[in-house]
Amino acid sequence: MTNDNGNLPFDFGDEPKSQVDFQPLAAKLRPRTLAQYQGQGHILGEGMPLRVAVEQGHCHSVIFWGPPGTGKTTLAEIIANHADAEIERVSAVTSGIKEIRQAIDNAKQRAALSQKRTVLFVDEVHRFNKSQQDAFLPFIEDGTVIFIGATTENPAFELNQALLSRTRLYTLKKLTDSDLAAVLERAITYVNNDAALPACIEIDDEAHRQLIALASGDARRLLNLFENSIDIATGDADKKTISLAIVKQVAGNKVALYDKGGDAFYDLISAFHKSVRGSDPDAALYWYARILTGGGDALYVARRLLAIASEDIGNADPRAMQLAVNAWDTFHRVGPSEGERAIAQACVYMALAPKSNAVYRAFSQAKALAQQTSHLDVPLHLKNATSEITKGLGHGQEYRYAHDEENAFAAGENYFPEQISDTSLYQPTERGLEKQLKQKLEYLTNLNRQSHVQRY
The missing domain is CATH 3.40.50.300 (P-loop containing nucleotide triphosphate hydrolases)
Known part of the structure; x- marks a missing residue:
């Protein structure tokens, strides 16, 4: 099949035929104009x-x-x-x-x-x-x-x-399925007009869909899979068909589409973290499996679970942090096969655990406050009287030893620099154990208020 000029539909300029023949299909079909460019x-x-x-x-x-x-x-x-x-x-x-x-x-x-x-x-x-x-x-x-x-x-x-x-x-974005389909149709047209391939190449519908899926937005990968499939296509001298079985045989175990340390890798880690935070155990397991499939380190996920335990679960369920440590320890003790499963167990537990970022937010605020008020001195009653000189300076005076107070709580005592004595950072949620911690904090805050009223 030729165009109006008597040439094949795709013109590759002045390249010697012997050179073009050795090029992979992806190189032969590289677009030369914007009209041929896809996506x-x-x-x-x-x-x-x-x-x-x-x-x-x-x-x-x-x-x-x-x-x-x-x-x-x-x-x-x-x-x-x-x-x-x-x-x-x-x-x-x-x-x-x-x-x-x-x-x-x-x-x-x-x-x-x-x-x-x-x-x-x-x-x-x-x-x-x-x-x-x-x-x-x-x-x-x-x-x-x-x-x-x-x-x-x-x-x-x-x-x-x-x-x-x-x-x-x-x-530039991954090519869409429709973009890839256009690339594949162009490739089919090209090979069916190539004199070096006397047999007509056809692709059945399932194989077509599988090629598009396996390419995952990558035109080069699509063309390489198609070209490799041609080599083992079945049929007679006039017509050969690429079936789903052939595509699967060529694809083998699909290599994950990311390099450890690259953006795509961190995208998977981000998806995993957000799935656990969003309380979706199925998605958490899926992204964990995707990371492993791509050659990722299960212990990297274990480390991320430790971060999740303190950042997203916190005191709503303090057991989450211990479970993450146990999963990490199990991996080291019994090896990857069982260890990966232990980490999966921790994934599911944390996805379903009550969530609270109250400690995370409180600590972030504390660091910011410390940066702003680092010039403030430690109150005298909180300083340690290490010698007669420091004792004479008032260090430790009027400090109330909590264990000697009722309920081991020195109601009304101030543990901040005087200038920021009204600071409140930790705000527990109503979820999980934090609901009880919130009740305890409110109880202690009320005792402090009563003590303040009695004093003044």
């Missing part, structure tokens, strides 16, 4: 500033932030094409200052000899250290290069502010 309508829709700039060839230095397979590299190449610029590629995984300098020198020579602009595309830019990132700055400022950086990590945490201030940040 990212929030920044590339009709009339959007970035689209208008690209179409007019007025490109500026940018950072593209998004998950793998969302088109960061492709978009950089499309920008260079529209701007009639040469593209220099640098990968932070394999390059250093030497490669950066070479790319800059190439850009300078190109500008001097042919008056042609250069797009400097830096993949995984977050992997460069501060000094390496700083090396780009003067050449972005003087226009030697149009800088395009690609990162899968949050630029606010991984990139220098100086670099961010000289570029515009665009966030």
